[in-house]
Amino acid sequence: MLRRITQFFHLRNIRSFVNFSTHQSPKLDSFPPNSPNSNIAAPSFNLNHASSQEIYDRRFMEYDALLRECVSRNHVKAGQTTQSHMIKTSYVLRGYFGGRLIVLYLKCAYFDDAQKVFDEMPHRNVVSWTAMISGYNKSGFYNEALHLVVEMLRSGTNPNEFTFTTVVNLCTSASQFECGRQIHSLIVKSPFESHIYVGSSLLDLYAKSGKIHDARLVFEGLPERDVVSCTAIVSGYAQLGLDQEALDLFCQLQREGMTFNYVTYACVLTALSGLAAFEHGRQMHGRVLRSHQSFYIAVENSLIDMYSKCGYLVYARRIFDAMCERSVISWNAMLGGYGRHGDGEAVVDLYCQMKEENKVKADGTTLLTVLSGFSHGGMERIGLQFFDEAASAGGVNLGIEHYGCVVDLLGRAGQLERALQFVKEMPLEPNAAIWGSLLGACRAHRDFRVGKIAADHLLEIEPENAGNYVMLCNVYALDGRWHEVRKVRLLMKDKAVVKEPGKSWIALGQTLHTFYAGSQSHPNSEEVLYKVGEMSDRVKAAGYTPDLSSVLHDVDDEQKGRALLGHCEKLALAFGMMNACEAKPIRIMKNLRICVDCHSFAKFVSQVYRRELIIRDKSRFHHIVNGKCSCSDYW
DNA sequence: GTAGGGTTAG
Numbered sequence: 001m002l003r004r005i006t007q008f009f010h011l012r013n014i015r016s017f018v019n020f021s022t023h024q025s026p027k028l029d030s031f032p033p034n035s036p037n038s039n040i041a042a043p044s045f046n047l048n049h050a051s052s053q054e055i056y057d058r059r060f061m062e063y064d065a066l067l068r069e070c071v072s073r074n075h076v077k078a079g080q081t082t083q084s085h086m087i088k089t090s091y092v093l094r095g096y097f098g099g100r101l102i103v104l105y106l107k108c109a110y111f112d113d114a115q116k117v118f119d120e121m122p123h124r125n126v127v128s129w130t131a132m133i134s135g136y137n138k139s140g141f142y143n144e145a146l147h148l149v150v151e152m153l154r155s156g157t158n159p160n161e162f163t164f165t166t167v168v169n170l171c172t173s174a175s176q177f178e179c180g181r182q183i184h185s186l187i188v189k190s191p192f193e194s195h196i197y198v199g200s201s202l203l204d205l206y207a208k209s210g211k212i213h214d215a216r217l218v219f220e221g222l223p224e225r226d227v228v229s230c231t232a233i234v235s236g237y238a239q240l241g242l243d244q245e246a247l248d249l250f251c252q253l254q255r256e257g258m259t260f261n262y263v264t265y266a267c268v269l270t271a272l273s274g275l276a277a278f279e280h281g282r283q284m285h286g287r288v289l290r291s292h293q294s295f296y297i298a299v300e301n302s303l304i305d306m307y308s309k310c311g312y313l314v315y316a317r318r319i320f321d322a323m324c325e326r327s328v329i330s331w332n333a334m335l336g337g338y339g340r341h342g343d344g345e346a347v348v349d350l351y352c353q354m355k356e357e358n359k360v361k362a363d364g365t366t367l368l369t370v371l372s373g374f375s376h377g378g379m380e381r382i383g384l385q386f387f388d389e390a391a392s393a394g395g396v397n398l399g400i401e402h403y404g405c406v407v408d409l410l411g412r413a414g415q416l417e418r419a420l421q422f423v424k425e426m427p428l429e430p431n432a433a434i435w436g437s438l439l440g441a442c443r444a445h446r447d448f449r450v451g452k453i454a455a456d457h458l459l460e461i462e463p464e465n466a467g468n469y470v471m472l473c474n475v476y477a478l479d480g481r482w483h484e485v486r487k488v489r490l491l492m493k494d495k496a497v498v499k500e501p502g503k504s505w506i507a508l509g510q511t512l513h514t515f516y517a518g519s520q521s522h523p524n525s526e527e528v529l530y531k532v533g534e535m536s537d538r539v540k541a542a543g544y545t546p547d548l549s550s551v552l553h554d555v556d557d558e559q560k561g562r563a564l565l566g567h568c569e570k571l572a573l574a575f576g577m578m579n580a581c582e583a584k585p586i587r588i589m590k591n592l593r594i595c596v597d598c599h600s601f602a603k604f605v606s607q608v609y610r611r612e613l614i615i616r617d618k619s620r621f622h623h624i625v626n627g628k629c630s631c632s633d634y635w
Numbered sequence: 636g637t638a639g640g641g642t643t644a645g
Contacts, residue, residue: 064636067636071636098636099636099637100636102636103636103637125636127636127637128636128637129637130636130638131636131637132637133637134637160637160638162637163638164638165637165638165639166638166639167638168639169638195638195639196639197638197639198638198639199639200638200639200640201638201639202639203639203640204640226639226640227640228639228640229639229640230640231640231641232639232640232641233640234640235640235641236640261640262641263640263641263642265641266642267640267642269642270641270642296641297642298641298642299641299642300642301641301642302642304642304643305642305643327642327643328643329642329643330642330643331643332642332643332644333642333643333644334643335643335644336643336644337643363643363644364644365643365644366643366644367644368643368644368645369643369644372644399645400645401644401645404645433645
């Protein structure tokens with residue numbers, strides 16, 4: 001009997017997993033009672049005294065077991081054969097198995113089969129609807145999934161907690177936040193508002209739409225917390241760049257006794273990367289090792305990123321080399337590390353190694369990281385060649401960011417007219433980042449003509465971004481057009497655009513000391529300002545001239561000079577000179593790009609005081625030794 | 636039977 005069944009189902013691969021009885025059974029005239037086909041494999045149990053219902057139930061269990069195995073082993077062919085057999089015995093359209101088959105087909109990306117089963121089900125229950133929506137969501141078919149949600153609600157099917165979780169998750173993946181908010185209103189009217197899965201997906205929705213306050217409210221309103229909901233909220237802060245908040249919340253939850261897993265550690269490490277909090281990062285690494293969760297690739301990737309963003313590339317490489325298995329993210333993180341440090345040669349070597357090993361396929365991020373690495377490494381020619389090859393080879397879809405990298409490369413090479421031509425001819429509509437990149441290059445190469453064109457486009461696209469007005473001022477300043485600079489400043493006032501405040505920080509042990517431009521918020525600010533003045537006098541004697549054009553305020557030169565001395569990176573640098581160990585480099589972080597004057601100041605400081613400086617700004621590391629910077633004065 | 640959080644780049 002077992003042989004007959006397996007022959008029928010062609011299930012050699014899975015027969016050992018299906019627990020059919022080997023008992024002999026009599027031939028049936030008709031099975032199940034309403035079957036249109038009597039020549040079907042009979043069930044494996046004695047039917048002499050069985051009722052129709054018992055026969056049906058038994059068969060039901062056998063199909064159930066069979067499909068369960070198909071799903072767990074992704075055996076779609078066996079599922080299809082089973083389905084055709086079930087149709088003959090009129091099982092499939094009775095509803096119960098529809099859901100299972102849908103799950104199987106969607107898992108194996110057989111969308112047509114799944115849709116067909118779904119379409120042919122006379123009574124779709126909530127499970128089938130949810131399975132279909134979830135399947136489309138997981139495969140990235142968001143429109144199809146959203147369409148089904150509407151259809152389900154119209155059909156009068158009541159969503160359950162699984163459905164709500166799935167639909168909220170769908171809205172998050174599809175960036176349909178308004179839709180998600182409407183679903184939240186529905187959830188409020190249902191008994192599932194305080195369900196932990198529903199709540200976690202809701203808080204994730206709010207966090208990913210940038211509404212971290214709403215996310216926190218949902219989190220605080222949860223009747224219970226678990227590792228997923230806690231990780232979701234910590235991750236929400238970290239993804240929005242609210243690194244300190246993420247770290248504080250993590251510590252608070254830890255004090256409250258919450259236990260975490262590798263996903264949480266990956267998120268917290270991301271926050272620590274943002275803060276460049278090396279000591280905390282090292283401690284977190286130790287903790288991950290003790291938790292025996294260090295071999296998850298996501299954690300290792302986060303460790304690579306954390307060490308590289310803290311400026312310790314050697315440690316990052318050590319993690320990378322020790323990995324048993326690497327994902328494309330591991331390679332991208334390591335390549336990004338070298339790029340950020342301006343080590344173009346290492347980017348080339350590692351990229352070649354990746355190609356040689358041929359275990360992982362490069363993706364769009366790899367291409368972007370490598371291009372950006374060439375740009376930071378001052379390898380314009382190779383970078384442009386690399387882009388041309390990648391563009392003609394296909395394989396990776398080129399996005400606007402890739403074109404942005406090319407603008408960077410051309411800009412860095414000082415080919416501003418060519419860069420402008422490239423922007424005009426590129427197949428994608430240039431966005432603010434593209435024009436911003438071109439504008440930055442014009443500022444560095446003092447090209448007023450192209451700079452003005454870029455600035456005009458930029459302000460048209462992003463009139464609300466204060467940074468763009470600052471850049472425009474910089475361009476006018478290039479040409480000594482102070483009248484125009486004043487006009488732009490008035491325009492900024494009119495539009496009430498506010499520049500993101502500059503912030504620099506430095507770690508002493510585990511404490512991060514933060515300085516804001518012109519602010520006296522730090523307890524030692526008086527001494528620090530005094531120290532900046534003293535350093536300024538010494539470097540001036542060595543040839544440093546303050547770059548007064550970096551000050552956009554309409555004040556006299558003396559006031560401009562004072563404003564420059566109050567820049568946050570100078571305050572952090574002075575604080576470091578006063579307190580950091582003399583044998584080690586001084587490491588400073590800044591949330592924005594380093595200003596031209598501070599960069600020059602730092603170079604003189606490194607020479608006059610014979611100190612090695614490592615400054616991480618928004619886009620890269622500046623490794624300054626003896627008056628020279630690893631960025632070759634282009635950033 | 637159907638469900639929630641994660642790592643690089645930007």
